[in-house]
Amino acid sequence: MATTALTPAATTYRSSLYEWVTTTDHKKIGILYLVNSFVFFFIGGILALGVRSQLAVPENKLIPPELYNQLFTLHASLMLFLFIIPILAGFANYVVPLQIGAPDMAFPRINALSFWMLPLAGIIMLAGFLTPNGAAAEGWTSYSPLAQRAYSGTGTDLWVVAVTLIGTSSILGSINFLVTIFKMRAPGMTMFRLPILVWTALVTSVLVLMATPVLTSALIMLFIDRNYGGHFFDPATGGNAVLWQNIFWFYSHPAVYIMILIAMGIVSEVLPVFSRKPLFGYKAFVFATAGIGALGFSVWAHHMFTTGTVYLPFFSFMTFLIAVPTGVKMFNWIATLFRGQLRFSTPLLFALGFLTMFLIGGINGAFSAAVPVDFALHDTYWVVAHLHYVLFGGSVFGVMAGVYYWFPKMTGRMLNETLGKIHFVLMFIGFNVTFFPMHILGLEGMPRRIAMYASSSGWGGLNLLATVGSIVIAASMLPFLWNVLVSLRSGEVAGDDPWEGNTLEWATSSPPPPYNFDHLPEIRSERPVFDARHGRTSSHGTRA
Amino acid sequence: MSASTALTTHAPAIAEGHRAGISNPILGMILFICSEVMFFAGLFAAYFNVRATAPVWPPSAAEVGEHLAERFDLHAEPWLAAILTIVLVSSSFTCQLGVWAIRRDDRRGLIRAIGVTMVMGIAFLIGQVYDYSQLGFGLSDGTFGTTFFTLTGFHGAHVFGGVIMLGVVLFRAMGGQFSARHHDAVEAASIYWHFVDVVWICLFSLLYIIPTK
Numbered sequence: 001m002a003t004t005a006l007t008p009a010a011t012t013y014r015s016s017l018y019e020w021v022t023t024t025d026h027k028k029i030g031i032l033y034l035v036n037s038f039v040f041f042f043i044g045g046i047l048a049l050g051v052r053s054q055l056a057v058p059e060n061k062l063i064p065p066e067l068y069n070q071l072f073t074l075h076a077s078l079m080l081f082l083f084i085i086p087i088l089a090g091f092a093n094y095v096v097p098l099q100i101g102a103p104d105m106a107f108p109r110i111n112a113l114s115f116w117m118l119p120l121a122g123i124i125m126l127a128g129f130l131t132p133n134g135a136a137a138e139g140w141t142s143y144s145p146l147a148q149r150a151y152s153g154t155g156t157d158l159w160v161v162a163v164t165l166i167g168t169s170s171i172l173g174s175i176n177f178l179v180t181i182f183k184m185r186a187p188g189m190t191m192f193r194l195p196i197l198v199w200t201a202l203v204t205s206v207l208v209l210m211a212t213p214v215l216t217s218a219l220i221m222l223f224i225d226r227n228y229g230g231h232f233f234d235p236a237t238g239g240n241a242v243l244w245q246n247i248f249w250f251y252s253h254p255a256v257y258i259m260i261l262i263a264m265g266i267v268s269e270v271l272p273v274f275s276r277k278p279l280f281g282y283k284a285f286v287f288a289t290a291g292i293g294a295l296g297f298s299v300w301a302h303h304m305f306t307t308g309t310v311y312l313p314f315f316s317f318m319t320f321l322i323a324v325p326t327g328v329k330m331f332n333w334i335a336t337l338f339r340g341q342l343r344f345s346t347p348l349l350f351a352l353g354f355l356t357m358f359l360i361g362g363i364n365g366a367f368s369a370a371v372p373v374d375f376a377l378h379d380t381y382w383v384v385a386h387l388h389y390v391l392f393g394g395s396v397f398g399v400m401a402g403v404y405y406w407f408p409k410m411t412g413r414m415l416n417e418t419l420g421k422i423h424f425v426l427m428f429i430g431f432n433v434t435f436f437p438m439h440i441l442g443l444e445g446m447p448r449r450i451a452m453y454a455s456s457s458g459w460g461g462l463n464l465l466a467t468v469g470s471i472v473i474a475a476s477m478l479p480f481l482w483n484v485l486v487s488l489r490s491g492e493v494a495g496d497d498p499w500e501g502n503t504l505e506w507a508t509s510s511p512p513p514p515y516n517f518d519h520l521p522e523i524r525s526e527r528p529v530f531d532a533r534h535g536r537t538s539s540h541g542t543r544a
Numbered sequence: 545m546s547a548s549t550a551l552t553t554h555a556p557a558i559a560e561g562h563r564a565g566i567s568n569p570i571l572g573m574i575l576f577i578c579s580e581v582m583f584f585a586g587l588f589a590a591y592f593n594v595r596a597t598a599p600v601w602p603p604s605a606a607e608v609g610e611h612l613a614e615r616f617d618l619h620a621e622p623w624l625a626a627i628l629t630i631v632l633v634s635s636s637f638t639c640q641l642g643v644w645a646i647r648r649d650d651r652r653g654l655i656r657a658i659g660v661t662m663v664m665g666i667a668f669l670i671g672q673v674y675d676y677s678q679l680g681f682g683l684s685d686g687t688f689g690t691t692f693f694t695l696t697g698f699h700g701a702h703v704f705g706g707v708i709m710l711g712v713v714l715f716r717a718m719g720g721q722f723s724a725r726h727h728d729a730v731e732a733a734s735i736y737w738h739f740v741d742v743v744w745i746c747l748f749s750l751l752y753i754i755p756t757k
Contacts, residue, residue, distance in 0.1 A: 106568045175575040179568050213579045217586025224694060229684025232590055232694075238687045243593050247586055 024108035033090025037083045044078035047071045056467035058455040068451035069137035076140035081166045082122050088262035092201040098505035099195045101186025101520045106179035117169035125162035128155030144233035144241045149226045164219050167212045174205035188523030195503045200265030203293040207254045215251035249300035257296045263398025267351045274348035275340025281332045288325035295322040306378045312371045319369035346420030350401035357393025382442025388435045408494030412510040419483040426476030433469030437462035502527035573732035577739045591691045601756045615680040622752035628671045629748045635664035636741040639734045649724035658714045665707040706740045709733040
């Protein structure tokens, strides 16, 4: 009888579409997150190409200013809220339960709910283009009075609803991650044996939990102002426009760490594996991550230096201070690479791209932490250069490293290395050609968010160069897409552990079974699979 | 071999989240309440900002007219709100009585306590709607009206959510789903109910008691 009981029951046939739509498996939901995020990445990229083509030459009449404002607003909103934040959550969704040896997330159905809010929110946000006044056009920061009823139409209401939905999705996701990490770890997986990616997901979740509801409150107040005659933010009726900025940036500065920490975690998984060394200074890295999380709440007003209503010395000092834990991480990574046996596979290339580009983004950010410099650079293209060096040069390169690193685990097949390297080289060159000139444009005084500039300004050459670069970035996506599509069908079979990884996801099959593990290796360090491979612990893995 | 045996015994325990300490649903609820605290923190911050930067609070007759200024003076007539406060604070106690009852495996006690709590929650909501109808000012009447209705309105919405939660708990309790060993939903709903209560105490103190300038 016992044998009969153990035989798995025959599953009823379900179409794969039904399976994907109704799944509560964290791995499938993780993949849904990734695919959904890339869809919005490509839409956001097309909007960016619209922005760049308008700015390619001075006094261009290609795109009318009203539409131009919608393009840059939706470009930023899609990239931040529907690409970077969800795709990092998607990686965490896929990898965190595997890395801590758990069978799934703590609340699988809430996990599915978190995901399905995202495509809905994306459709609502993009539906703004169908309304008479077009989509939201006041920039992703949505400052009042521009965001008030008098200056913006239904598109902004749709934007508010969409961002509120995305925030709710993030909050539910963060609760799920925290409970999973605190409560679902396998025996032996102590907090200081957690892989770094799990630590970054933990700190990110705390940031989401504490910061995102504040954005929700701001959005709701804006919605009340716009639709029910409220007086929160409109100075004309007794409100306070700077109040919006304070509440918004109280969310949105921690949010920039929400947008980078997991990418740092990905890079910290990739570097040790491809340099055949443990991560240098594990605990320092953990404390630096926690430090960034804590300090992240005390720097928001550096976005508001020029309002004249914030205490400049405090916020300037705190902004310089938060560069310290980030610098600690930089040394962790460099020391991990130092004297390693580097294997220049595509994941390592993208991780190195992250290191170098994020370093530039960090340094040019520290410039604007100095109040007098910020007064000169505020709202110029310098800021655009800075934020793209951290968000694209940092986060997106980290995302790509993660895609090439975990694609074999997710699909059981390797991505093609040659196409991967072409993708990296094109993206690296295109990125720098696009965004490096913006430093100079900013220093020359070109304001951000303008639809047109005069020929006499002398900004034409560098803008044309940036536009050429953006086309190179777009072109770099072709080998990537081709690579994914071809490798899914006919890529080299990966096996369980193609990279000789350290962490538990490499101890199960590729792709893993729905319940993740038949057997777990013993966990005696933050590198259980490394330990098992080298006979430091007994292995009960599937590779026996 | 020993590790393997250990794992097979542990695996179901992990799957059901039955490690030592706080259970998954209750930890989830506490974290959710953390996010709710931050949500209300945003609304309260807006209120403090508006109140601190206003020359006079509540706005004077010179600013909004005789009629509204009189209506804005909530400190003069806090009685209905005070009764509602007593109702809501007492409901926290009855809710906790329900939790203690089910910890003793007293299912009838749980049903009785949660039923009473729900009735008190609904009474609070009805009282609040009545209060709104008597106030004589609206959401769009200056920053005072906007902040008042946003804060109390979102609190009321949370009371409504809490009543629904209690309703689910009551329904499940009447179906005999809870016992001394298994009653996470009761604990979670009661923590939420206490949170809603605390928010109201802050609101009542701010809007009706703490002296204005």
